Amino acid sequence: MSNQDALFNTALACYNHAYAPYSNFAVGAAVLGSNGKIYGGCNVENVSYPCGTCAEAGAIAAMNADGERLIKEIVVVASGTDLITPCGACLQRIFEFSDSSTLVHLATTDGIKKSYKIAELLPVSFAEESLRK
Numbered sequence: 001m002s003n004q005d006a007l008f009n010t011a012l013a014c015y016n017h018a019y020a021p022y023s024n025f026a027v028g029a030a031v032l033g034s035n036g037k038i039y040g041g042c043n044v045e046n047v048s049y050p051c052g053t054c055a056e057a058g059a060i061a062a063m064n065a066d067g068e069r070l071i072k073e074i075v076v077v078a079s080g081t082d083l084i085t086p087c088g089a090c091l092q093r094i095f096e097f098s099d100s101s102t103l104v105h106l107a108t109t110d111g112i113k114k115s116y117k118i119a120e121l122l123p124v125s126f127a128e129e130s131l132r133k
């Protein structure tokens with residue numbers, strides 16, 4: 001199985017575990033770290049809506065908890081036939097742990113449909129250097 005197939009399968013498994021009773025919009029994500037390991041996450045909503053967390057946030061937290069800091073690739077899979085891009089906050093979360101070759105794959109439950117470099121999705125970013133200016 002290719003890395004990308006394994007990444008998609010993890011994202012899909014997480015999608016199936018999404019807790020989204022308020023939006024009914026399930027999202028799964030999986031990141032491939034530079035260590036070759038895959039970490040998954042799903043959206044977890046809350047009756048107090050702002051407490052809910054995105055799928056990407058869960059996957060990135062799991063990666064960090066394992067001591068890995070660099071995302072090589074990330075897959076996001078969501079409900080419906082239309083592809084979704086990560087929300088603005090999640091683009092910033094991904095960017096924090098990316099390099100110039102980090103890929104963001106957008107998927108439906110059928111598979112990966114489009115791939116972008118993070119800089120294509122967040123071309124003008126708030127970065128660590130911004131703090132020093």
Ligand code: THU
Pocket residue numbers: 020023025026027042043044045052053054055056084085086087090
């Ligand atoms: N959601 C994600 O998990 N990731 C995104 O990038 C976009 C939105 C979730 C949050 C919420 O639980 C549901 O999708 C509807 O916004």
